[in-house]
Structure formats: C-alpha cells, structure tokens
Amino acid sequence: MGTSQLCGLDAARPDHTGRVTADTIQGRNGPISIVRFGHGSPLLLITGYRATLGEWNAYFLGELARHHEVIAFDNRGIGRSSTRQGRYGPNYDIHDMADDAADVVAALGVARVNVVGWSMGGMIAQQLALDAPEKVESLTLITTAPPGPQAVPLAPEVQSVLSGHGPNAFVDIMKVLFPADAIEDAKRCFVADMFVPRGYANPSVPDTVAAQQAGAMTKWFADSPSANALRRSPVRTLVIAGADDSVLAQANAYRLQQIIPRASLDRIADAGHALMFKYPIELARRIDSFVGQ
Template identity: 70%
Template sequence: MTPMPLARAVSSCLVAAALTLSATPARADDVSFGQNQLCGLETARPDRNPAVQEKIVQGRNGPIGYVRFGRGAPLLLITGFRATLGEWNAYFLGELAKHHDVIVFDNRGVGRSTATPARFGADYGIRDMAADAADVMAGLKLSRVDVVGWSMGGMIAQQLALDAREKVASLTLIATAPPGPQAAPVPPRVLQVLSGAGPDAFGQIMAALFPANVVADASKCFVGDMFAPRGYKGRPVPEPVAAQQNEAMTRWFADTAAADALRRSPVRTLVIAGANDDVLADTNGRRLEQMIPRARLDVVADAGHALMFQYPLELARHIEAFVAQ
C-alpha cells in the first residue's frame, strides 16, 4: 500500500488526538456554576437593611468589629489579605443569610478591630488571627459554628479548626492554600499588584482577581456589589497591617507543624478553588484535598480568585448544600 503523504498523515494524527481529548471525561472535582452573575442582581442584600450595622465584641487583644444578620445555624466568615468585611459580595451574603445566622468581622488592625499597641503586638501570625476568630465566637456565645474562609481567611480558618476543633462543625475553604512548603504561595508580581501601588491600580487588581473574559464587567460592578452596611468605615487597610498579614502568610507557607496537624484533622471540609485563579493557584486546592482526611475538592471552571463576586448566588447555594449535609 502506498504511504499517505506527510500532510495527510499529520492531519489524521491531529484528528485522532482531538477525538481522544474530547472523549476524555472531566475530572471528578470539576464543577461549573454556569453564567457569571456579575453586576447588581435583583435579589436581597442585607446591607440594604438599616438595622444591619457594625458592632463590637471584646476579644483578648481588644475590640473586634463585626456585623451579624440572617437566621439559622451560625456561619462565621473570615476574610482575606488586605480585605475588610466590606470585601464580601453583598448578594453572596444575602443568599447565605436565607438559611444562616451570618457573622462577618474584620481581622485585627482593620477598621474597628483595634487595640493598644502593647496588647495588639506588632508581630503576629495566622494563629493569632485564628484566636481573634475564636474570640468572636466566644463573645457572641456561639458554641459551635460552620466556618467559611476566603484566601488568607482560609488559612485562618484552617488554624481555627486545629485550635478549636470541637467548635467548628464544618470548614469551607475558598481560594486558599495549605500550610507548609507544599503550598504554592502568591506570586511576587501578583502580591505587588494587590498592594494597590502604581498606575491603574484598580484595573490591575481586577485583572488579578478575575479571569480575563470577565474583567470588564467586574471592573464596572465590583465596588457597587461590595457589602456596605450603614456607617461602615473599615477601608482602607493600613499599610503596616497589610505588611504584617503578608509576613503571617509567609510563615504559614513554612509551617510544617500546622501541615502535620491538618493531616489528622477530623473536621468535614469543602475546598473550593478557581480554575483560573492567578493569586492562589488551584494546585493549592488539590494539595488541601490530599492533606485533610475529610476534604472534598471542587474546582470551579471559569473562576478566578474572587469567586463570591463572579458567582454570588451559586457559590452560596453550593456552600449551603455542603453545610446542610
């Protein structure tokens, strides 16, 4: 038989490869939330209620500012690097509040979560911020809660589950990373962008938080969709506080003791990662799944770091389905 011409042979190989790829099933942990839900949804947002206002609870290191709303089982949300409680998407919180008593708070040094320097300490880490989260629970007399942590807040949530495991009913970790050297830290160039320095800082931050195909819409709607309870004045995060948070994360990525303890954690855990996360890559989610005995991983297609702004309703419903199990 006469051999096929080279071009025809190459073409046949490419077709065969394409058919093989198309027949390959998606990974078991891949999920899709469908259409992006950016921009002013026509649904409830708790900050439209004038009764939803910031209050103070006393922690061991001083006051901690928090906001509480909704009805149901308590759900504690811990926010991330350079973020305030206002960085949560208001529609995401509103959807969660349909089934939960939602508590959001500012990490130490942010907004009204302050203390005297002698008590506050200039040097603190993830474990200290987890202790602050435990103080919120104690101050509000919450004996057992479901905990959601985003980004650096997910690191704090992991430590909280290690230090107060009897008080954590379940753990949801969004776009975060495990402790220890197996983690993939925030790339230096992205960390520089998140610092908010330089020209077009807002545009660069949006490009870091969202996939390229949704950056334009996200840029239009991000600020308007942020949680903004009446009278809240938590922004911006002071530079010394942001620097200390960065140092705390650096130590987290070297914390082999926390990594070892996490491998023995009994807490039921949902890990949610964005397939297009440029801040904390989804490889971190896969490492968390391998590390935590009772962890389940969901990698969300077409999702960046700020999933709660891309998919506020679907993400909230996804979390609720897990917590309710």
C-alpha cells in the same frame, strides 16, 4: 457553575439580610468589629488580605442569610479592630489572627459554628479549626492554600499588585482577581456589588497592616507543624478552587484535599480568585448545601 452573575443581577440590594447588627466585641488582643444578620445556624466568614468586612459580595451574603446567621468581622488593624503584637513577638501571624476569630466565636455564645474562609481568611479558618475543632461544625475554604513548604505561595509580582499601589492599582487588582472574560464587568461592578452595611465606613487598610498580613502568609507557607496537624483534622471540609485563579495556584486546593481527612473539592471552571463575585448566588447555595449535609 453556570452563567456569570457579575453585573447580571437586579439592581436592588438583597433583602434576605434583615436587620444588620453591628457590634464591637472585646477579644484577648483588643476590640474586634463584627456584624451579624440573617436567621439560622451560625456561619462565620473570615476575609482575606487587605480586605474589610464590607468587601464581601452583597448578593453572596444575602443568599447565605436565607438559612444562616451570617457573622463577619474585620481582621486586626482594620476599622475598629485594633492591632496588637502577636504571641511570638511584634509581628503577628496566622495563629494570632485565628485567636481573634476564636474570640469572635466565644463572644457569640454558641456551641459550634460553620466557618467560611476566603484566601488569607481560609488560612485563618484552617488554624481556627486546628486550635478549636470542638467549636467548628464545618469548614469551607475558598481559593486558599494549606500551610507548609509544599504549598504554592503567591508570586512576588501578584503580591505586589495586591498591595494596592500604583496609578492603575484597582484595574491591576481586577486583572489578578478575575479571569480575562470577567475583567470588564469587574471594573464596572466589583465595588457596587460589595456588602457595606448602613453606618459602616469602609476603612482603608494601612500599609503597616498589609505588611503584617503579608508577613503572616509568608510564615504560613513555612508552617510544617500546622501542615502535619491538618492530617489529623476531624472537621468536615469543603475546598473550593477557581480553575483560573491567578493569585493562589490550583495545586493548593488539590493539596488541601489530600491532607485533610474529611475534605472534598469543588473545582469551578471559568472562575478566578474572587469567584464569590462572579457566581454569588450559586456559590452561596453550594456552601449552604454542604453545611446542611
């Protein structure tokens, strides 16, 4: 995809976002914290495991905001997004978090949105497209996995690293999010390159919420009904995989391409799980091109 842009961009923050509007919408399961900025067709971003809306790459979002209204939100239990029990009992799952995403779409008052999901957010995005295909114009799935037993789940040791515990937690997380040649840059620049809108106190993620999200992903990897439903999905889909992804095996991307009828696959060389931090501008332009087709 070109030269890595980790630590290689101008120190000035991107100015394509314009005014960032923060709001809290009322979903069926409680309040959901969202931000909106940019101009153009609506683009809903759904983030991953133990991530907040402030942890997207700022330059990636700024480039997307050139041609889109970017909407990002905190998953339930994070920040001002409340936690409630799920439809199937006290432990919520990907279906429940897709309900939250659908409530964000409904609150926007738009007919259709383009949806971008990263990692666990890609699982939520898939379920949203299954539940409400009439609301999803296009689907971009970044380093994620399909539902069902044919997917390759996270290795237990990787799940343990991503849980964020231990004296070297940050460095260990960088080692699984990035290929070896980008780790030193990631340690220096990952946090500085995050999108944290003015007035947003980037919250910590409670262990209870992380455990709920881990459990939701475990259920996703056993969800054969959703896997079968994906075979009939009418939504135009772009699957993006990092060739050096240490979190979710590249085999998951090939599986997604196989089972979603209107899916295409981009395999990015020398990129790991957090490839929007390594190639923020180029990745945003690739998504913009796909959305505009």
